[in-house]
Amino acid sequence: MPTNDKPINGQHRPNSILDLPELPPAIEDKPRLARLRTAWKESWEEGGFLYQRWEELLKARHAGWHEIANWIKATGLLVGISLIVMMVDTAGDITSAALKGLSTVPDSPTGDGNGLWGTVDHPIRVFFAQQAAHLTVAPAALYAFWQLAGLLGLIGGFFGNAGARITWVLFGCGSLAMIWSASPAGGRAAATGIAALMWALASIFALRGLTLRPIVHNHPPQFQPQFNPALHLHATLPGPAPAGDDFDDEDDNIHPLQR
Structure with missing residues (x-):
């Protein structure tokens, strides 16, 4: 069977798929446990996800409500609502049991x-x-x-x-x-x-500590700034005439007084 072995661009062209070059073997994946261990260590490094969450928890102890992270607020509200629901449910059961017990008390x-x-x-x-x-x-x-x-x-x-x-x-x-x-x-x-x-x-x-007398709280008067109005006038006085200056020689500076 004739074959077409003419080179293309100076390279040999294979005749069948069997002549294709072999691919490099695939890199085997790491075991899942090893990958999880690596991800856990990276999350606790500086800048990691768990590292940042832990820093936010430490700052929440001394920060105000507006400075606490939103996820901490949401978690606290969820836990508080859950506790309130549990307490109300428990109180309802206790009250119901007490009323049933009172209704079945034998006659004395x-x-x-x-x-x-x-x-x-x-x-x-x-x-x-x-x-x-x-x-x-x-x-x-x-x-x-x-x-x-x-x-x-x-x-x-x-x-x-x-x-x-x-x-x-x-x-x-x-x-x-x-x-x-x-x-x-x-x-x-x-x-x-x-x-x-x-x-x-x-x-x-x-009724320990209950009194019918009105409670009067004596608070010292608060400091009130005093306002003292004052009028300040600024007048500009002419300076002394220089020595040897004769105003009689200057006719232009003399003006008659007009009524």
């Missing part, structure tokens, strides 16, 4: 009303027993809720919480009204008076 006896504390506690139990007959809740649940409200008002008021102090005031007024309503007619005034004294003594702790 109203007591015999003996003693100083029985004089105050027995009318409240009787009042709850009378009112629970017209409600779908047990008297013990109402009594437990009344105790819980008083305890929260006492503790919260001691730490200066305004809502807890309002709760404590309403708790005391409601207790006095219940004692007055459920106490025997002959000892109603005495039972209500003893309850009022007990509530007043407990208010020493619940």
Whole structure:
């Protein structure tokens, strides 16, 4: 079979694809773990991605809100919102469990009303027993809720919480009204008076630091600059005449006075 072996531009032209020059072998890729290790080291070098993020974290401790990096602000807001959602969800579960527990409290006896504390506690139990007959809740649940409200008002008021102090005031007024309503007619005034004294003594702790006197803040007067108007006149006086100068010889400088 004839072949066409004529050179082209001084070079031999191959007749088939088998005569093509062999390509150099491909460079084998580095293992993936080695590439990841190299990228990790480069990111921590000066100017790398992780190095810059770490510098921004260090600067955020002493920088203001407007100087903090945006990704730190976004992360902080996301974490804060997540914590708030978790706390609200947990508080809802705790409140629901507490209300269910109060609704299933077994009935307790109203007591015999003996003693100083029985004089105050027995009318409240009787009042709850009378009112629970017209409600779908047990008297013990109402009594437990009344105790819980008083305890929260006492503790919260001691730490200066305004809502807890309002709760404590309403708790005391409601207790006095219940004692007055459920106490025997002959000892109603005495039972209500003893309850009022007990509530007043407990208010020493619940309303600690509360005063009805207006708070007056005496601040020293601020410095006010004084303004003293003054009028300054600038007059230019002629200088002394030079020695030996005779004005009589200069007729041009003499002008008659005109009226």
